[in-house]
Amino acid sequence: xxxxxxxxxxxxxxxxxxxxxxxxxxxxxxxxxxxxxxxxxxxxxxxxxxxxxxxxxxxxxxxxxxxxxxxxxxxxxxx
Numbered sequence: 001x002x003x004x005x006x007x008x009x010x011x012x013x014x015x016x017x018x019x020x021x022x023x024x025x026x027x028x029x030x031x032x033x034x035x036x037x038x039x040x041x042x043x044x045x046x047x048x049x050x051x052x053x054x055x056x057x058x059x060x061x062x063x064x065x066x067x068x069x070x071x072x073x074x075x076x077x078x079x
Contacts, residue, residue, distance in 0.1 A: 039065075 006016035006027040018025040037051035 002023045003026050004018050004020065004023045006018045006025045011017060016025065016027040034050050035052050037049050039047040039049060041047065
């Protein structure tokens with residue numbers, strides 16, 4: 001399979017185009033709204049942030065914080 005990035009000059013608003021029919025066209029997008037996703041820490045400290053999470057999260061459970069470089073599949077499966 002050959003993948004090509006698409007240009008922002010699609011035929012309609014918010015569309016993209018790549019005129020070669022035998023190539024899979026890929027594109028990036030943006031969203032026109034924010035999804036607040038704050039982290040509450042001990043001592044009533046709150047870190048404001050944004051994110052989209054489709055998993056069910058129990059608000060009363062305490063989730064561990066990890067370093068990004070530790071976010072490997074085998075590590076995450078043990079949390």
